[in-house]
Amino acid sequence: GAVVSQHPSWVICKSGTSVKIECRSLDFQATTMFWYRQFPKQSLMLMATSNEGSKATYEQGVEKDKFLINHASLTLSTLTVTSAHPEDSSFYICSARQDSGANVLTFGAGSRLTVL
Amino acid sequence: GDSVTQMEGPVTLSEEACLTINCTYTATGYPSLFWYVQYPGEGLQLLLKATKADDKGSNKGFEATYRKETTSFHLEKGSVQVSDSAVYFCALSDQGNTPLVFGKGTRLSVIA
Numbered sequence: 001g002a003v004v005s006q007h008p009s010w011v012i013c014k015s016g017t018s019v020k021i022e023c024r025s026l027d028f029q030a031t032t033m034f035w036y037r038q039f040p041k042q043s044l045m046l047m048a049t050s051n052e053g054s055k056a057t058y059e060q061g062v063e064k065d066k067f068l069i070n071h072a073s074l075t076l077s078t079l080t081v082t083s084a085h086p087e088d089s090s091f092y093i094c095s096a097r098q099d100s101g102a103n104v105l106t107f108g109a110g111s112r113l114t115v116l
Numbered sequence: 117g118d119s120v121t122q123m124e125g126p127v128t129l130s131e132e133a134c135l136t137i138n139c140t141y142t143a144t145g146y147p148s149l150f151w152y153v154q155y156p157g158e159g160l161q162l163l164l165k166a167t168k169a170d171d172k173g174s175n176k177g178f179e180a181t182y183r184k185e186t187t188s189f190h191l192e193k194g195s196v197q198v199s200d201s202a203v204y205f206c207a208l209s210d211q212g213n214t215p216l217v218f219g220k221g222t223r224l225s226v227i228a
Contacts, residue, residue, distance in 0.1 A: 034216075042221070043221050044160075044218045095160075095216075104162060105162075105209075105215075105216060106162075109158055109159035110159040
């Protein structure tokens with residue numbers, strides 16, 4: 001079945017540094033990927049829609065200069081948290097929609113970011 | 117806008133008990149409905165889905181029926197196991213290239 005790989009699965013960084021998270025569709029092409037953020041014991045909040053070859057579409061309240069999204073190919077999207085602060089600590093999950101087939105998303109396993 | 121409301125947890129059940137997690141939705145069109153499961157420390161996995169009214173999705177003993185008249189998609193299982201302990205998310209997606217809208221999740225704990 002469809003697999004989405006997310007890397008790293010967990011990362012600890014110092015405040016002020018930038019962290020890049022990769023999301024790869026391993027066996028299918030995905031023109032569209034989505035980035036979610038999950039707060040403890042809460043649901044997933046959609047951050048942005050990542051479109052291959054064009055700018056990402058950010059949800060209201062999400063800082064695009066803070067959370068840089070690049071969708072360089074049909075199998076790779078990256079989320080860079082710039083100048084990270086402790087309040088950015090969270091679980092970030094990506095998902096990818098197969099270019100062919102039904103409207104079903106495949107999710108990555110998530111990346112837990114801890115900013116000290 | 118579209119929204120999903122699911123019952124608050126946590127839900128604690130004994131093994132072999134019956135499970136129902138309620139989910140209702142609000143949507144302008146005719147959405148597809150999904151249940152996702154998140155096991156401890158893992159990402160989300162699709163559990164089941166239904167794309168039109170009266171469809172029943174089923175997987176691993178879980179099932180849910182798309183009820184347009186009550187705008188509901190309740191998750192049910194007749195006999196839960198300890199391995200079913202997880203967080204369950206109800207979600208919807210309007211037709212087309214739109215992202216999922218999630219409910220807040222319901223944590224299920226099954227004890228032996």
